[in-house]
Amino acid sequence: MINSISGKWYPKDSSVQCAAQLTVAKTRYEVKIVSSETGNDSERHQNITGQWSQVTINDRLGNTERKLTLTDGSLFTTHNNDAIDTIINSNKNSDTASKWRLRLHRHETKMTSVLTMLVITVVFVFSFIKWGIPWTSQTVAHALPQQTGEFIGHQSLDFMDRYFLEPTQISDAKQQEITSRFEARLKPFGGNDNIQYRLHFRDMSIGGSSLPNAFALPSGDIILTDKFVELSQNDDEIDAVLLHEMGHVVERHSLEMLTQNSLTTMIVILVLGNPDGISELATGLGTALVSNHYSRQYETEADEFAFNRMLKIGIDPQAFVDILSRMEEYSTVAENTEDGNKSENKREQETKANDEAVEEDKISDFLSTHPRTQLRIKMANRYSKCFEQKLTVCE
Numbered sequence: 001m002i003n004s005i006s007g008k009w010y011p012k013d014s015s016v017q018c019a020a021q022l023t024v025a026k027t028r029y030e031v032k033i034v035s036s037e038t039g040n041d042s043e044r045h046q047n048i049t050g051q052w053s054q055v056t057i058n059d060r061l062g063n064t065e066r067k068l069t070l071t072d073g074s075l076f077t078t079h080n081n082d083a084i085d086t087i088i089n090s091n092k093n094s095d096t097a098s099k100w101r102l103r104l105h106r107h108e109t110k111m112t113s114v115l116t117m118l119v120i121t122v123v124f125v126f127s128f129i130k131w132g133i134p135w136t137s138q139t140v141a142h143a144l145p146q147q148t149g150e151f152i153g154h155q156s157l158d159f160m161d162r163y164f165l166e167p168t169q170i171s172d173a174k175q176q177e178i179t180s181r182f183e184a185r186l187k188p189f190g191g192n193d194n195i196q197y198r199l200h201f202r203d204m205s206i207g208g209s210s211l212p213n214a215f216a217l218p219s220g221d222i223i224l225t226d227k228f229v230e231l232s233q234n235d236d237e238i239d240a241v242l243l244h245e246m247g248h249v250v251e252r253h254s255l256e257m258l259t260q261n262s263l264t265t266m267i268v269i270l271v272l273g274n275p276d277g278i279s280e281l282a283t284g285l286g287t288a289l290v291s292n293h294y295s296r297q298y299e300t301e302a303d304e305f306a307f308n309r310m311l312k313i314g315i316d317p318q319a320f321v322d323i324l325s326r327m328e329e330y331s332t333v334a335e336n337t338e339d340g341n342k343s344e345n346k347r348e349q350e351t352k353a354n355d356e357a358v359e360e361d362k363i364s365d366f367l368s369t370h371p372r373t374q375l376r377i378k379m380a381n382r383y384s385k386c387f388e389q390k391l392t393v394c395e
């Protein structure tokens, strides 16, 4: 659509008056300077073009001259008000279209931002569970004073003595021997003077069979079971396991695990509004400590702690592999034996069978604390090579 409107043009900051023609095509306008009133060709002006939407048009006052301020600041005036109104109206329509386009664009932007927010939320929640909780737990666990560890440790030992552990059958002399060697040989490498290490001897039997196990409480109390002592073939094997447990204490693994469990449970309570979670939390603590169910990362950290100290003390890391393999072997045999018993007593009461199933789970659970035995053996072998070369540091 092209409209040509006659009028007068006045350059910016000048009294010169020229005859001019305004044309508007689509979004652009052009003012053609036809002639200057003075008729002086040397003062001929360039045509002016620009965006029609940037032209300021004053409101119509009857049939008085209409003033249009152009993009360069110059002025175009005309008496042809109707033509100007026509242009304004036709542009209004396209304004509406562009408004719709804008709205659609805004809508699309909104959809994009909603999706973006959704993705951010999912990523945030995932990251919080994956990294936030472990990180918070680690920070909290390491910020807690040692007294907290002692309190939790003593409470846990009381709890375990009541439900899982039985008095030891190991002779006083043997207990004294292990404890004295622990004090003299291992304690100086305990890594932290604030930790009050203490050894405890207990029997731990499940389903009538005594289990080899060793575990540490956050207080520095380390429990050795009768079967573990029985299965060990020399001092180095016992000490290797004790060093591993000291690693768990120094690195505050059980406190981290407790904090992590507590945080997760609290979040579950918050999200589901389920107060049953609180009692679950309480039972979870005890069970987790007894089953010694540490993550692979914790085990690796404790292994590294132990191997590094073993090189300094003069214990071949191979001793750790030896006792670990023997414990696993024994547990597997115990598990198979129990399977045999189960088929023999197949016709016994159903409740008995159910009990056995639970017991079997517990043994498997114990085994699951050594999920990557091959990897651990590989690391031990690496340290053992360093030991053979009489190195005190293994890189």
Ligand SMILES: [Zn+2]
Binding pocket: 244, 248, 294, 298, 299, 302
């Ligand atoms: Zn461990």
